Amino acid sequence: xHPARPQVLIVGGGFAGLTAARALKRAPVDVTLLDRENxxxxxxxxxxxxxxxxxxxxxxxxxxxxxxxxRNARVLLGEVAxxxxxxxxxxxxxxxxxxxxxxxATGGEPNYFGxxxxxxxxxxxxxxxxxxxxxxxxxxxxxxxxxxxxxxxRCLLLEFIVVGGGPTGVExxxxxxxxxxxxxxxxxxxEREHIxxxxxxxxxxxxxxxxxxxxxxxxxQLERRGVILxxxxxxxxIDSTGASLxxxxxLEAATVIWTAGVRPTPLARALPVEHSHGRVVVAPDLSxxxxxxxxxxxxxxxxxxxxxPVPGVSPAAMQQGRAVARSIERTLQKRPREPFxxxxxxxxxxxxxxxxxxxxxxxxxxxxxxWAMWGLVHLYYLSGLRNRISVVFNWLWLFxxxxxxxxxxxxxxxxxxxxxxx
Amino acid sequence: xHPARPQVLIVGGGFAGLTAARALKRAPVDVTLLDRENxxxxxxxxxxxxxxxxxxxxxxxxxxxxxxxxRNARVLLGEVAxxxxxxxxxxxxxxxxxxxxxxxATGGEPNYFGxxxxxxxxxxxxxxxxxxxxxxxxxxxxxxxxxxxxxxxRCLLLEFIVVGGGPTGVExxxxxxxxxxxxxxxxxxxEREHIxxxxxxxxxxxxxxxxxxxxxxxxxQLERRGVILxxxxxxxxIDSTGASLxxxxxLEAATVIWTAGVRPTPLARALPVEHSHGRVVVAPDLSxxxxxxxxxxxxxxxxxxxxxPVPGVSPAAMQQGRAVARSIERTLQKRPREPFxxxxxxxxxxxxxxxxxxxxxxxxxxxxxxWAMWGLVHLYYLSGLRNRISVVFNWLWLFxxxxxxxxxxxxxxxxxxxxxxx
Numbered sequence: 001x002h003p004a005r006p007q008v009l010i011v012g013g014g015f016a017g018l019t020a021a022r023a024l025k026r027a028p029v030d031v032t033l034l035d036r037e038n039x040x041x042x043x044x045x046x047x048x049x050x051x052x053x054x055x056x057x058x059x060x061x062x063x064x065x066x067x068x069x070x071r072n073a074r075v076l077l078g079e080v081a082x083x084x085x086x087x088x089x090x091x092x093x094x095x096x097x098x099x100x101x102x103x104x105a106t107g108g109e110p111n112y113f114g115x116x117x118x119x120x121x122x123x124x125x126x127x128x129x130x131x132x133x134x135x136x137x138x139x140x141x142x143x144x145x146x147x148x149x150x151x152x153x154r155c156l157l158l159e160f161i162v163v164g165g166g167p168t169g170v171e172x173x174x175x176x177x178x179x180x181x182x183x184x185x186x187x188x189x190x191e192r193e194h195i196x197x198x199x200x201x202x203x204x205x206x207x208x209x210x211x212x213x214x215x216x217x218x219x220x221q222l223e224r225r226g227v228i229l230x231x232x233x234x235x236x237x238i239d240s241t242g243a244s245l246x247x248x249x250x251l252e253a254a255t256v257i258w259t260a261g262v263r264p265t266p267l268a269r270a271l272p273v274e275h276s277h278g279r280v281v282v283a284p285d286l287s288x289x290x291x292x293x294x295x296x297x298x299x300x301x302x303x304x305x306x307x308x309p310v311p312g313v314s315p316a317a318m319q320q321g322r323a324v325a326r327s328i329e330r331t332l333q334k335r336p337r338e339p340f341x342x343x344x345x346x347x348x349x350x351x352x353x354x355x356x357x358x359x360x361x362x363x364x365x366x367x368x369x370x371w372a373m374w375g376l377v378h379l380y381y382l383s384g385l386r387n388r389i390s391v392v393f394n395w396l397w398l399f400x401x402x403x404x405x406x407x408x409x410x411x412x413x414x415x416x417x418x419x420x421x422x
Numbered sequence: 423x424h425p426a427r428p429q430v431l432i433v434g435g436g437f438a439g440l441t442a443a444r445a446l447k448r449a450p451v452d453v454t455l456l457d458r459e460n461x462x463x464x465x466x467x468x469x470x471x472x473x474x475x476x477x478x479x480x481x482x483x484x485x486x487x488x489x490x491x492x493r494n495a496r497v498l499l500g501e502v503a504x505x506x507x508x509x510x511x512x513x514x515x516x517x518x519x520x521x522x523x524x525x526x527a528t529g530g531e532p533n534y535f536g537x538x539x540x541x542x543x544x545x546x547x548x549x550x551x552x553x554x555x556x557x558x559x560x561x562x563x564x565x566x567x568x569x570x571x572x573x574x575x576r577c578l579l580l581e582f583i584v585v586g587g588g589p590t591g592v593e594x595x596x597x598x599x600x601x602x603x604x605x606x607x608x609x610x611x612x613e614r615e616h617i618x619x620x621x622x623x624x625x626x627x628x629x630x631x632x633x634x635x636x637x638x639x640x641x642x643q644l645e646r647r648g649v650i651l652x653x654x655x656x657x658x659x660i661d662s663t664g665a666s667l668x669x670x671x672x673l674e675a676a677t678v679i680w681t682a683g684v685r686p687t688p689l690a691r692a693l694p695v696e697h698s699h700g701r702v703v704v705a706p707d708l709s710x711x712x713x714x715x716x717x718x719x720x721x722x723x724x725x726x727x728x729x730x731p732v733p734g735v736s737p738a739a740m741q742q743g744r745a746v747a748r749s750i751e752r753t754l755q756k757r758p759r760e761p762f763x764x765x766x767x768x769x770x771x772x773x774x775x776x777x778x779x780x781x782x783x784x785x786x787x788x789x790x791x792x793w794a795m796w797g798l799v800h801l802y803y804l805s806g807l808r809n810r811i812s813v814v815f816n817w818l819w820l821f822x823x824x825x826x827x828x829x830x831x832x833x834x835x836x837x838x839x840x841x842x843x844x
Contacts, residue, residue: 038561038565039830056830077569078569128832146499147500393815
């Protein structure tokens with residue numbers, strides 16, 4: 001560290017924060033990337049770790065490794081307790097960290113809309129810990145169903161509910177539906193048809209941020225795979241034996257997965273600035289109004305572009321990371337900053353094996369071609385040669401042998417109490 | 423399942439139980455393999471998962487996968503509550519399982535010699551869950567040391583104590599010593615020399631089951647790697663800041679690993695038969711005295727051979743698994759059983775990278791040749807092509823890039839409370 005250099009503190013090693021750190025590689029600054037975990041999480045493929053197609057080390061990449069060769073950057077492990085915008089330091093559980101520039105990029109967390117108790121019965125594939133818990137519950141449910149004789153309990157264990165029909169819910173439901181054959185291949189008593197997957201979605205069509213024809217294709221693909229769609233239905237209650245819907249119906253299931261909402265982290269909500277739905281309203285250069293040395297980017301920030309909010313997707317987060325790095329460099333060069341401009345590269349969602357939908361401007365694609373594009377784009381953005389090799393190996397191994405990367409679970413017996421005899 | 427066939431129930435999917443199940447492949451019986459976890463654990467390489475060289479899926483192999491093609495075998499998940507030797511059934515948390523032949527092979531668990539509270543401050547790399555906890559503690563300690571400024575806390579976090587100088591303790595200490603360079607490679611503040619490893623061993627020489635010259639070589643290799651040996655010393659106290667020894671000295675360390683003893687599981691100790699040090703004393707054909715239809719094998723059984731107890735190693739467990747399968751077949755053919763004969767194939771221990779000691783009869787080897795033999799033998803006995811490919815890939819990748827398979831940890835922040843401010 002060079003004491004005379006401006007200190008850039010980045011909070012959060014997701015797509016936004018990590019891209020900002022890397023984009024400052026040649027800037028005359030010292031970069032500190034602060035995160036409470038020691039890895040960058042490749043969230044777009046996290047659902048594949050939840051269905052045991054990939055290992056957790058495929059989607060979680062060491063921050064130290066990623067920044068190992070960047071001499072002006074260091075990684076600091078810690079959790080932010082508070083930010084002092086006036087005196088310019090951040091308080092963490094390990095002490096105070098002063099800054100000249102601060103980039104806040106703490107992302108989002110699952111939004112249970114006031115029913116936070118649902119988190120324990122319906123985990124959300126948003127963090128790595130919750131994803132591993134989902135994998136544990138999915139595999140444990142199937143293992144117990146294979147071992148249990150009581151037909152009612154067996155039935156409960158083989159029903160799955162996915163709440164939310166956005167990209168994560170659709171991708172998870174599709175992956176789980178296509179995982180049934182492989183997961184039951186070695187279980188003589190359980191056929192793939194015994195496993196039933198429900199998807200509950202509050203709106204009338206899936207993937208509401210996509211065009212209508214894409215929504216229809218996604219619904220058709222899920223139904224072809226046997227997923228039972230409950231569109232225009234809200235969940236009113238979740239417990240360890242299933243979920244109740246707002247039409248009074250009841251779905252019985254030992255496993256419920258939540259993908260119905262994301263909200264900014266508590267840090268974003270606590271900042272003394274204007275918020276909109278919990279997100280921090282930023283200036284056109286992504287800085288906090290009145291604090292040009294502080295930026296908020298990624299899922300925690302509300303950024304306007306052509307009158308619409310920029311969506312909470314990884315390309316937008318990466319573009320914002322690069323934009324603030326540029327703004328810091330221009331500020332140091334005493335040049336004026338430029339407003340952030342979002343370049344919409346389109347959206348994609350994988351639906352089961354070898355099928356995806358994609359929308360790039362006016363181009364709408366679906367099928368195996370969209371899936372191939374999905375695979376290439378995701379491999380391109382995945383960090384690290386090792387992870388790319390491992391992901392391709394796991395995909396190919398699955399294709400040729402139907403053996404999953406991680407069908408094992410530790411501490412099998414906890415869920416018995418969680419789900420069990422309900 | 424064929425109702426008229428004799429039902430063989432095997433409890434435990436370790437080396438002994440799994441080998442018995444596979445050896446019964448062509449026997450006219452139905453085999454049920456009962457385990458509380460859904461994987462076979464390759465214990466001889468577990469310590470490499472603890473030091474992040476291998477992933478947990480490299481050393482834990484799905485029991486369903488291993489037995490997928492064996493038509494007369496099924497896997498049942500469940501935990502044994504009791505065994506009724508007279509009425510011939512086993513009670514599990516999922517119900518009762520009757521048997522005609524019963525093979526008990528529940529292995530061992532860490533022995534804290536009456537101080538079971540030490541388990542939380544000094545986990546033992548014996549189960550997968552404890553191994554992952556050890557990996558989490560090792561990596562978290564280094565991460566926190568890199569992030570913390572207080573010199574005393576930093577020092578505490580960089581000290582490690584391994585209790586026990588048998589093969590597991592020696593292998594773990596050697597692997598950790600050789601992991602220091604790679605683990606700190608991406609941490610600018612921490613040099614490999616900052617990390618200190620203590621090995622405490624009650625006896626006067628390491629690896630007491632090996633010959634004396636091997637013990638000396640192992641000690642020299644560990645000392646060459648910077649491991650500080652405390653031979654002839656017993657641990658009298660362990661807490662979250664270190665361990666006290668019986669000479670009144672105190673070793674300060676945030677991380678303590680226990681490898682000092684193994685005892686049979688509670689199931690073995692509860693059986694109404696003669697025990698020796700908790701192990702079940704069996705007849706020459708490995709059956710329980712008075713119960714020729716019940717066998718006890720592996721680490722839970724005390725088997726005599728040439729007046730000495732057969733050691734608790736995986737080759738012995740596998741030989742016993744094959745022997746009871748043969749005895750069951752002979753019984754069904756109304757032929758007399760043969761007494762078990764142990765064939766000592768020798769012993770090996772890896773000490774750090776590219777070094778091992780081996781003792782095969784009168785042949786004593788050490789160095790890279792012994793290490794190459796160690797690697798080939800372990801790859802040969804590892805189940806599954808996928809795991810072999812993955813292990814070789816991880817070893818090669820580590821060799822060429824010094825990047826470890828699994829340097830990430832979830833829920834980083836628990837240990838702060840466990841170790842922390844002492």
